Amino acid sequence: MKQPLSIFWFRRDLRLDDNVGFYNALKADRPVLPIFIFDSEILDKLPKTDARLSFIYDTLQNMRKQLQEDYGSSIAMYHGKPLDVFKQLTKDYDVSSVYTNHDYEPYATTRDQALGDFLEENDIAFHTFKDQVIFEKDEVVKKDGDPYLVYTPYMKIWKEHFKDYDLTIYYTNDYLKNLVQNSRLPNLSLSDIGFERSQQQVEDYEVTPTLIQEYEDKRNYPAKDATSKLGPHLRFGTVSIRKMMKKAIAEKNEIFWQELIWREFFMQILWHFPETPKDAFKAKYDRIEWRNNEDEFKLWCEGKTGYPLVDAAMRQLNETGFMHNRVRMLVGSFLCKHLLIDWRWGEAYFAEKLHDYEMSSNVGNWQWVAGSGVDATPYFRIFNPTTQIDKFDKDRKFIKTYVPEFETDAYPEKMVDHKEARERCLKVYKEAVS
Template sequence: MSNPINIFWFRRDLRLDDNIGFFKALKSEHPVIPIFIFDTEILDKLPKDDARVTFIHETLQNMRQTLQKTYNSSLAIYQGKPIEIYKQLIQSYDVNTVYTNRDYEPYATERDKEIQKFLSSNSITFKTYKDQVIFEKDEVVKKDGKPYVVYTPYSRIWKEKFKAVDFKIYNTEEHFTNLTQDSSLPNLNLSDIGFERSEQRIVDYEVSPTLIKEYEETRNYPAKDSTSRLGPHLRFGTVSVRKMMQKAMAEENETFMKELIWREFFMQILWHFPHTKDQSFKSKYDRIEWRNNEDDFEKWCQGKTGYPLVDAGMRQLNRTGFMHNRVRMLVGSFLCKHLLIDWRWGEAYFAEKLHDYEMASNIGNWQWVAGSGVDAAPYFRIFNPTSQIQKFDKQLEYIKKWVPDYQELTYPQPMVEHKLARERCLDTYKNALN
């Protein structure tokens, strides 16, 4: 067998710069082989033209080309169950240490335990690092060590701790000379992994000084489309959260920073309370007797509820893989409160369709609108889907774009009357919670 090597395993950190685990691997004493595994446990549940898989594949190809052209190295791409890939790798190489960045979702933590156990049994070290967040796990907790379940005190302590952080950007490229000199590492086409190129595209993010400066006043109006589109890029790590926090600080924009803190709040909630992925945080909310009418759900999915702002959001999601955040709250509330359909149905639909799907935030936000989560909206807060138009799309620009048929005879009548739906919801929730 050849000389010892180290492996860096890319997962939710698909970038070559400011990548802590990659930086640590490159500074180690052995040459580094970077790898990515298309995990069949995840892929098998996705549609074959999933835009996120296309995006990941394209990003990996760009990374490979950069390493090949500039450093005579590459990135090895595999498909399968990670444990099986590692069994193959240790047959092919004398692996000393595997480096990677931590992932906090329930499946990922179980997978990593299995990998660590396997590597350890073969006298291989498994080193993990914090990279996709500023603070993780139990770094921001109460004095008694218990997690915060309300955002405001969490964010206050988060900000206090942040002031004391020795904020550092990791210049990974300085150490690329420690990559293995092998530009022919294994590669896979989309078709090799059973996928096809998606028609939908994940758009570039924008964090210009102007966008950040105007974020507070423009972010609630879906027609302006002035959100950063950072979601998928933070999700897959094509951008560094440290660099984004630097930008927020440079513009002294509290609102933009808050959004990044919300993301970490929900991540630590899922880490502390992994059962919330399919159970209500407030367990009594699991007593709600949902109607779960499949025809109603289908109308909601297709954007045919008869409420133009709800329909605009769902049609935007189906067509583009994106929905404006303000509208997400409305369509979520409409599903849970107006139609009395279980939040888990909506969460699963968003998980399939949203380019920026991140389990912690998706579950956190769905449980928020259902009233069952941490720091949730009270159950009697029920958005009026008509008056929301007056507040956030007064000129009907957003509605006209996504529901051009809203004034035509073919446009459906409202599937449920707001007042009746509100009263039915309040009765159902009261019966379950009292």
């Protein structure tokens, strides 16, 4: 007779400690089988040398090794459509319950609903938990229940709620003995899932007291190594948001803290408005007649626009999988407003290249620069890509790092005149949204 067990499904929470769903599974009354599914619905759309896949894979192998060596267990690895995998798991094991943590993206909510329906039909309990945010869904809303569409009031109410919040850390070490005792659970190689090892690496994060204390003064200068590199680690859950919040609060740096709140603001916007990856939040902005010149888009992608700060930013992205936040705004504005190329093109390019790609923040920020999103910059605010250099890279250190031919005959001429592009943008936008 098969032994009844629970399954814990790792997803955007690739850590053993301070993992809410994993903690609750381990504390329940059945042995726990940990699994990870390389979801073919997601993987089939990615480049075969995607650095994020290498990062996920290596993280999981390290987790497997720790569980094998210390607890005689492991993590079972699968590849395919999650519902198909679970149908097979329910044949292979006597599954009494499934545990996992919430995911808020449109595909994930549809996937989880289908899985929940299947499990219910088979009398298997499905337990899901809040883990990757402090506040989710409609926990921070207006008095009438409507979501906040502007960041500042959302942030203020978020902080009010946080005063009464129990910032619990979910320590799992005492319960890992409740894992299924099998150190030879199914494994996969990168090639098994159709991928090759990337030449890029997801950088380690750094959240030291000094970095947090100096964050406000240094965060706007792309030549300074003054950002935390937390993005991918929050995205894939290799760090705990609760532990990061504790650090931010301990150092009393409001700006660093508020960056973490921005992330939750965009997450709740995506949850309330799951159509925004495709549709402008402000519907009239979908009337804009984008030029969508493919040759110009290619020059933007390659960092060959003739505007040095734009080009340095794009080359940083292409070479490293990272782009400094300050210049993300500039390159986004340049694409949408100087070139009149649909923000969705830029969003898709960032989705492919950024190691810290997070749909909610990416869509939110692209709609912000295009003027079409919540709390968006007015359409007539158009960054000057030349004066931005004197503000944020006056020594040209960042530019020279990524554009070695800068100030030589080999550097391309400007692909568009700033003044002419600005006037063209204002005309096209005004015709669409007035």
